[in-house]
Amino acid sequence: MKSLRLFLLPAAGLLLAACDTTPRERQEMVKQEARRLDTVADRAAAKLRVAGRRAARFDSVSRARTRQPLDKAAETAFTNELLGTYADIEQLTPQTIEPAFVQFMQQVRAQRKQWTQRDWDYATVISRRLNARFRAIRLDIKGRDELHIRALQTEFTALETGRDVKDLGQAVKQPD
Incomplete structure (x- = not known):
């Protein structure tokens, strides 16, 4: 005991x-x-x-931002900047879609550290358009290229999510 x-x-x-x-x-x-x-x-x-409370405020501000329509001219400029010669997404072929994704991700990697959340909004729209084109022509894409594209898609999602988590963490730490 x-x-x-x-x-x-x-x-x-x-x-x-x-x-x-x-x-x-x-x-x-x-x-x-x-x-x-x-x-x-x-x-x-x-x-x-x-x-x-801070996380809820961040979420509210984020939702308000995403409800604001993107400027078409800025989106076009951003598309040209990120995709270069592949900017006409609707014209991408099974042979050019993989290099377009590579170009896109090279630019995302190079520029992401100075991007604002609004810049990420533009990049996300471009990514969605690329993904839609990919789905439209997927059956004609070589398996090797499809695998590489899927890896690049995953990398983009990871980078975008990482930025969101970082921004949320900063918002939670900031004093009122």
């Missing part, structure tokens, strides 16, 4: 032997430890409430 009491006391943060204290003293130590744990839990809950 003594070993059980010695085991329980360190959990309360004290290194006293059970035989060196009275039950009333142990009861008081447990109450103090419970108050300390309540305080820690209350602080953690407050931090979570604040982080939740």
